[in-house]
Amino acid sequence: MPKVSLTKFPVSALFGVVKPSGPTSMSVVNDVQLLVARSKLFAEADKLAKIKDKKIDRRRGKHGRESVKIGQGGTLDPLADGVLVIGVGKGTKKLNDFLNCTKEYETTCLLGCETDTYDSEGVRVRLAPWQHVSREKVEAALPQFQGEITQIPPIFSALKMDGKPLYEYARKGIPLPRPIEPRSVTVHSLEIVKWLGEDHSFSWPEKQMSPEEKEALETALKGAQEDATIKDDPEAPTDDVKPTAFVLRMKVSGGTYVRSIVHDLAHTLGSAGHVTTLKRSRQGRFVLKAEEAGDSECIPWDTFEKALVDVGEKDEEGWTEWERQVMQNLEVV
Incomplete structure (x- = not known):
């Protein structure tokens, strides 16, 4: 132009x-x-x-x-x-x-804690161990999140199902009428650019879900998945131990949820995780x-x-x- x-x-x-x-x-x-x-x-x-x-x-x-x-x-x-x-x-x-254009991002993943929004702005949903996660294990898991993949958007999002935002089902304990529809996206590249380990200032969100809020979320999810549960892993350490963090860089297609990549990657690693920083470097x-x-x-x-x-x-x-x-x-x- x-x-x-x-x-x-x-x-x-x-x-x-x-x-x-x-x-x-x-x-x-x-x-x-x-x-x-x-x-x-x-x-x-x-x-x-x-x-x-x-x-x-x-x-x-x-x-x-x-x-x-x-x-x-x-x-x-x-x-x-x-x-x-x-x-x-x-x-x-x-x-x-x-x-729908190609976009590039850098994001910091903090392990050990899953939040309702998949980022640090949300509320704690679940804690899980992370000490077993190494840089080598993260790098080994990244290829399965590259190329054409399918993502399930977070339930705490503004996407609508039968005219109602997904987050409304979760907050009010309304069973989802069906599973959230996966979306196809393309991850052109995905790499770990910095292993922070415990050398960072990030911490899990202080706000936690009440028993009633967890029950509402479980009720919503069980509408589409009968065995859905929201429970801390009994082996999860407490807040006294500093969790591991690392930085990812990615080039993705339009419609990609960076938060979902971090969330799903943490699950694949046998842990939990959420986004603490997110920078869009190209659109x-x-x-x-x-x-x-x-x-x-x-x-x-x-x-x-x-x-x-x-x-x-x-x-x-x-x-x-x-x-x-x-x-x-x-x-x-």
């Missing part, structure tokens, strides 16, 4: 943002929209005139958002950071292209650091965070610092 022409604007475009860990993807998009709506790069002159003296207020709800059309091409969980593709104007029509041609021809480098979140507090002075051509950075990494639609 062509780079932006400074003689013709406003434009419709795509660009990448480095989402930080913590906020939701939608809150990031909403914050970027506040800047986009005040830029001649993206907004029509009449719209700029209407909000000329309006201050940026990040606390406003959706009804207070600006009128410039904006969206994102693939949600990242609040825990996750990395590439988030933003579309503005007609660029929003191109965002579906990024849902299609958008990357954290452009190293190949055709790559589009993402803009650090600090650029937008700074502008939201103080947009700064304009240069001799009338552009602010954040606008300049966007223009350097912009794809006009």
Whole structure:
């Protein structure tokens, strides 16, 4: 796609943002929209005139958002950071292209504890031993998770069954009407890039499932699998022992659940595990650091965070610092 022409604007475009860990993807998009709506790069002159003296207020709800059309091409969980593709104007029509494209991730797996969401944002579901797991055993298990594989999405997800989100079955103790449908995905590459062992600062989530919550989850699962049980392994160590962690890097097709790969891998190793960090380093041609021809480098979140507090002075051509950075990494639609 062509780079932006400074003689013709406003434009419709795509660009990448480095989402930080913590906020939701939608809150990031909403914050970027506040800047986009005040830029001649993206907004029509009449719209700029209407909000000329309006201050940026990040606390406003959706009804207070600006009128410039904006969206994102693939949600990242609040825990996750990395590439988030933003579309503005007609660029929003191109965002579906990024849902099924190839993506690259780095994720940290913490052994010994399974959570309801398969990541550290969730609640403890089950503990299991991990001391028997070595780097060699992990590497030996990885090939069965490469190529074309099938995954069963987590029950604590927003996927719907008979019009009801899966997590609603789990939380309310409603039996699943049938097993969760597996999905076919492709894992192009999967490797362990760092063995942390006990040299890390991660710990299991403090919050645990109550007996009533475990019973509700079991009831939901037994609707599709009669022998489903949610019990700690009697040989599982206590919190006093620091669990093992390691980092995986993978290149996957759209629709792949990284959390499920970590969860299923831990089961294969005779343990339990969950995701504690997740970074998306590539989504299609958008990357954290452009190293190949055709790559589009993402803009650090600090650029937008700074502008939201103080947009700064304009240069001799009338552009602010954040606008300049966007223009350097912009794809006009």
